[in-house]
Amino acid sequence: MGLDMDLQSIQEVRDLIRDAKKAQEVFGTFDQQRVDQIVKAISEACVANAERLAKMAVEETGFGVWQDKVLKNLLGSTITYESIKDMKTIGVIHEDGAKGIMEVGVPMGVIAALIPSTNPTSTVMYKTLIALKAGNAIVISPHPGAKNCILETVSVIQEAARKAGAPEGLVGVIRLTTMEATDALLKDPNIGVILATGGEAMVHAAYSSGNPAIGVGPGNGPSFIERTANIPEAVRRIFDSKTFDNGTICASEQSIVTEKCIEAQVVEEVRRQGGYFMDTAQSEKVARFILRDNGTMNPKIVGKSAQAIADMAGIQIPAGTRVLLSRQTEVSKKNPYTREKLCPLLAFFVEEGWQEACERSIQILQNEGAGHTMTIHSQDTDVIREFALKKPVSRLLVNTPGALGGVGGTTNLAPALTLGCGAVGGSATSDNITPMNLINIRRVACGVTELSDIRKKYNVPVPEQTPCCYGTESAGQASGLTAEDVEAITRAVLAKLRG
Ligand SMILES: CC(=O)SCCNC(=O)CCNC(=O)[C@H](O)C(C)(C)COP(=O)(O)OP(=O)(O)OC[C@H]1O[C@@H](n2cnc3c(N)ncnc32)[C@H](O)[C@@H]1OP(=O)(O)O
Numbered sequence: 001m002g003l004d005m006d007l008q009s010i011q012e013v014r015d016l017i018r019d020a021k022k023a024q025e026v027f028g029t030f031d032q033q034r035v036d037q038i039v040k041a042i043s044e045a046c047v048a049n050a051e052r053l054a055k056m057a058v059e060e061t062g063f064g065v066w067q068d069k070v071l072k073n074l075l076g077s078t079i080t081y082e083s084i085k086d087m088k089t090i091g092v093i094h095e096d097g098a099k100g101i102m103e104v105g106v107p108m109g110v111i112a113a114l115i116p117s118t119n120p121t122s123t124v125m126y127k128t129l130i131a132l133k134a135g136n137a138i139v140i141s142p143h144p145g146a147k148n149c150i151l152e153t154v155s156v157i158q159e160a161a162r163k164a165g166a167p168e169g170l171v172g173v174i175r176l177t178t179m180e181a182t183d184a185l186l187k188d189p190n191i192g193v194i195l196a197t198g199g200e201a202m203v204h205a206a207y208s209s210g211n212p213a214i215g216v217g218p219g220n221g222p223s224f225i226e227r228t229a230n231i232p233e234a235v236r237r238i239f240d241s242k243t244f245d246n247g248t249i250c251a252s253e254q255s256i257v258t259e260k261c262i263e264a265q266v267v268e269e270v271r272r273q274g275g276y277f278m279d280t281a282q283s284e285k286v287a288r289f290i291l292r293d294n295g296t297m298n299p300k301i302v303g304k305s306a307q308a309i310a311d312m313a314g315i316q317i318p319a320g321t322r323v324l325l326s327r328q329t330e331v332s333k334k335n336p337y338t339r340e341k342l343c344p345l346l347a348f349f350v351e352e353g354w355q356e357a358c359e360r361s362i363q364i365l366q367n368e369g370a371g372h373t374m375t376i377h378s379q380d381t382d383v384i385r386e387f388a389l390k391k392p393v394s395r396l397l398v399n400t401p402g403a404l405g406g407v408g409g410t411t412n413l414a415p416a417l418t419l420g421c422g423a424v425g426g427s428a429t430s431d432n433i434t435p436m437n438l439i440n441i442r443r444v445a446c447g448v449t450e451l452s453d454i455r456k457k458y459n460v461p462v463p464e465q466t467p468c469c470y471g472t473e474s475a476g477q478a479s480g481l482t483a484e485d486v487e488a489i490t491r492a493v494l495a496k497l498r499g
Pocket of ligand 1: 114115116117118119141142143144145177178179182197198199200201202216248249250251296297298299302407416417418419
């Protein structure tokens with residue numbers, strides 16, 4: 001039975017990829033306007049279903065808060081759409097006559113998209129919009145724990161795409177979710193690129209598949225409250241972030257790091273805004289629920305409220321507690337408080353000054369989450385600059401909530417639910433992923449100088465007896481073309497190529 005199911009699911013994946021490839025070949029002939037109409041129609045359908053799908057996601061996964069998932073769905077649909085709608089992605093996307101360069105957008109083909117259980121519906125919307133905007137087809141692999149809400153989101157998208165004139169098969173989804181099916185998807189030679197968001201093992205599998213992959217590693221961003229910070233605002237933003245969808249966004253803060261000279265004010269403000277400092281015994285009880293035996297994050301705490309986590313661990317906390325905090329002094333893989341915790345749970349570190357806080361932040365990021373995101377609350381531009389120069393992160397967010405800042409909600413970063421972690425985080429890019437990461441660019445480059453000119457410019461001697469069909473090396477120089485002539489010819493060639 002198991003074997004049958006595996007074989008069936010592998011066959012399903014092969015069929016999906018075959019259909020997606022065929023559909024993409026047709027879609028690849030559409031011009032920018034037709035592609036944009038389809039992308040717009042999908043975004044509108046997602047907006048119309050944002051609340052229903054948000055509720056489905058919470059009900060199925062048990063992660064997060066439906067109202068916040070509505071906002072996430074809007075981020076994955078209309079907010080993403082607004083930021084990509086004017087991008088040129090199809091055909092000639094850029095030309096510079098003076099330099100003799102023209103750029104043509106080339107779709108990558110079929111995108112394989114792994115969807116996490118933490119942001120399931122919103123990530124499907126976002127990945128489909130950016131894949132199609134770049135002229136690609138997409139085949140989606142749902143996390144098994146969020147399969148139904150993902151399938152429902154895909155059917156909303158497929159219906160809108162079909163009505164807007166997209167070829168059948170352009171958006172596919174695996175219905176028989178097995179590891180074998182996902183493995184077959186990742187390794188299929190017809191896949192252009194993999195967009196992997198999810199658990200570490202899945203992202204690792206994507207990178208090991210032999211296909212190009214853009215993956216997101218774990219977050220573990222500290223938040224530094226520096227002595228010049230507006231402390232009430234800093235705490236409010238950290239709590240807004242950590243309680244948003246109960247902390248399921250990987251750019252959310254995982255520790256507070258502050259300075260000794262403002263410790264008392266920070267502690268008072270944390271308490272005033274609904275933070276609860278657990279004592280050592282309570283911290284130990286909660287710690288048992290943070291990681292599983294295999295050392296990875298325990299899904300039982302993911303997206304749960306502070307009260308639910310306290311109940312699970314059997315500790316008493318004041319009514320109305322929003323965030324649980326645990327004072328820590330050591331960073332290590334074995335200390336669960338210094339790892340990623342996708343729930344309203346924070347480690348709390350106090351350091352002598354900003355230099356020590358800087359070192360502590362680096363240590364936390366090297367423990368887990370290198371290349372991802374961290375936040376700083378400060379008015380001191382020198383300290384902010386110093387942090388920007390030294391931290392192993394792809395996003396340093398200033399005076400803003402980490403979760404919403406990282407995904408481009410409260411900052412001007414590109415709206416995205418896949419956040420590149422750079423080389424240090426094992427990612428192919430440090431970008432917030434947009435359609436521009438999902439096209440190749442064919443560069444048409446016209447000759448604007450000659451070998452003889454380059455030799456002359458850099459004073460390189462001409463080898464003896466250089467073979468040249470025009471007789472001598474200097475023939476090119478003797479052509480008598482001015483820079484203006486070269487530009488005019490280049491423009492004419494580019495115009496002809498564009499048709
Ligand atoms: C911008 C952003 O915020 S992106 C956020 C993305 N980050 C994350 O998702 C955080 C990382 N995720 C995790 O650590 C985990 O997924 C958790 C803790 C959230 C949930 O844990 P779990 O529900 O146990 O899911 P986990 O990812 O470990 O996978 C469970 C099983 O499903 C399998 N699975 C996961 N994805 C797929 C898939 N696409 N296809 C088939 N199987 C899959 C896993 O291999 C695993 O199998 P196993 O039990 O045989 O080992």
